[in-house]
Amino acid sequence: MNVHVLIIGLGLIGGSLAKALQRHPDAHISGYDADALTARKAYKMGIIHSSPPSVEIAAKEADVIIFATPVATTLKLMEQSKYWDLKNGVILTDTGSTKKTIMEAAKNLDCTFIGGHPMAGSHKSGVEAAKEVLFENAFYVLTPNDEAGAEQLAFLKELLSVTKAKIEVLAAADHDHMTAIVSHFPHLIAASLVHQLAKEEDYPFARQLAAGGFRDITRIASSNPEMWRDITTQNNAMIVQQMDNWMAEMAELRELLVQNEETAIQDYFQEAKSVRDELPIAGHGALYSAYDLYIDIPDIPGILSEMTGYLAEEQISIVNLRIIETREDVFGILVISFQTPEDREKARACFNRRTSYDSYIS
Numbered sequence: 001m002n003v004h005v006l007i008i009g010l011g012l013i014g015g016s017l018a019k020a021l022q023r024h025p026d027a028h029i030s031g032y033d034a035d036a037l038t039a040r041k042a043y044k045m046g047i048i049h050s051s052p053p054s055v056e057i058a059a060k061e062a063d064v065i066i067f068a069t070p071v072a073t074t075l076k077l078m079e080q081s082k083y084w085d086l087k088n089g090v091i092l093t094d095t096g097s098t099k100k101t102i103m104e105a106a107k108n109l110d111c112t113f114i115g116g117h118p119m120a121g122s123h124k125s126g127v128e129a130a131k132e133v134l135f136e137n138a139f140y141v142l143t144p145n146d147e148a149g150a151e152q153l154a155f156l157k158e159l160l161s162v163t164k165a166k167i168e169v170l171a172a173a174d175h176d177h178m179t180a181i182v183s184h185f186p187h188l189i190a191a192s193l194v195h196q197l198a199k200e201e202d203y204p205f206a207r208q209l210a211a212g213g214f215r216d217i218t219r220i221a222s223s224n225p226e227m228w229r230d231i232t233t234q235n236n237a238m239i240v241q242q243m244d245n246w247m248a249e250m251a252e253l254r255e256l257l258v259q260n261e262e263t264a265i266q267d268y269f270q271e272a273k274s275v276r277d278e279l280p281i282a283g284h285g286a287l288y289s290a291y292d293l294y295i296d297i298p299d300i301p302g303i304l305s306e307m308t309g310y311l312a313e314e315q316i317s318i319v320n321l322r323i324i325e326t327r328e329d330v331f332g333i334l335v336i337s338f339q340t341p342e343d344r345e346k347a348r349a350c351f352n353r354r355t356s357y358d359s360y361i362s
């Protein structure tokens with residue numbers, strides 16, 4: 001198929017989609033960004049084939065238009081799209097973290113709108129952070145509107161298959177309910193913990209002491225505030241509901257603390273541990289499903305090429321690799337994600353044979 005795809009918004013998500021779509025043999029990828037410098041960068045990086053001067057001109061040619069902008073901006077662009085000269089049969093889609101408000105707005109459009117949300121990302125933003133492999137093995141939720149026929153849905157799924165994400169069709173309300181639980185509300189917890197730390201002005205050294213747990217749980221507080229403002233205002237009711245549940249949970253926990261009874265406190269942690277350990281985070285999870293292997297590595301030059309070199313020699317493919325942030329003077333943790341549990345076991349055996357570094361599964 002020859003398909004002209006327009007991506008509006010060439011940041012982390014739009015840029016990563018552009019990179020992944022470059023794998024498509026017959027797709028022409030054009031890109032538009034309100035920030036001209038970003039569009040120019042994307043073109044120079046070779047992740048878009050063309051960079052039209054205006055969104056109206058860009059939209060004319062497109063068979064598929066992907067809005068990869070903050071969700072409030074996406075609503076504005078959807079409204080503007082009514083005045084664009086669109087091709088017959090064009091498919092509009094987006095990448096926004098919220099779906100209900102967007103799908104309500106899509107009802108006012110005369111064309112097919114298939115909501116989308118690739119459930120992978122990071123606390124970074126901008127085209128510089130874009131990665132071709134960002135969506136591999138992650139879920140990619142689609143929420144078609146009533147106009148979307150089976151053929152158009154299949155067409156979009158086929159196009160997005162180059163991302164190697166697992167595509168899942170959901171109702172917008174179900175999407176928003178579940179993402180409020182596992183993504184949106186946790187973001188507020190991260191931000192509020194950082195606020196709580198910041199208020200401890202008499203203890204500035206606490207910031208230095210902030211250990212792995214605090215860093216892990218608050219990493220996402222470094223995300224783009226504009227993006228999270230929009231998510232929070234659009235999925236507001238669901239998030240408020242999660243906060244009510246959280247406050248009830250905190251009241252229960254507070255009572256447990258006031259009683260200060262050892263067994264009950266241990267049971268609370270034990271129950272949380274059992275549920276957490278059973279979460280399919282490293283398996284076929286609700287959100288992410290990579291098979292991660294953790295390796296304690298020393299912070300020495302060349303360590304990454306050494307480790308990936310062993311895997312290359314034993315022909316074990318990886319889907320992702322990252323280092324969990326640690327202090328500079330202690331060991332870092334290298335996290336390598338594999339496509340299958342078998343690959344992860346092979347890698348573990350390989351590292352056990354060839355290095356003295358400890359490796360473990362979370």
Ligand SMILES: NC(=O)C1=CN([C@@H]2O[C@H](COP(=O)(O)OP(=O)(O)OC[C@H]3O[C@@H](n4cnc5c(N)ncnc54)[C@H](O)[C@@H]3O)[C@@H](O)[C@H]2O)C=CC1
Nearest residue numbers: 009011012013033034068069070071096097121122125126
């Ligand atoms: N960051 C993440 O981890 C994830 C974000 N999302 C969603 O994807 C969307 C994009 O997020 P990111 O790529 O992270 O944001 P980003 O901030 O990295 O990129 C957004 C881009 O949109 C451009 N833009 C803003 N207004 C525009 C307009 N009117 N016309 C054209 N371009 C415009 C900006 O200049 C920027 O380059 C958001 O809706 C977000 O909720 C979805 C999954 C993960």
Ligand SMILES: O=C(O)C(=O)Cc1ccc(O)cc1
Nearest residue numbers: 097119120121122123183220
């Ligand atoms: O960085 C992380 O862990 C994230 O959770 C990123 C993220 C942000 C927004 C989304 O809608 C989906 C994923």
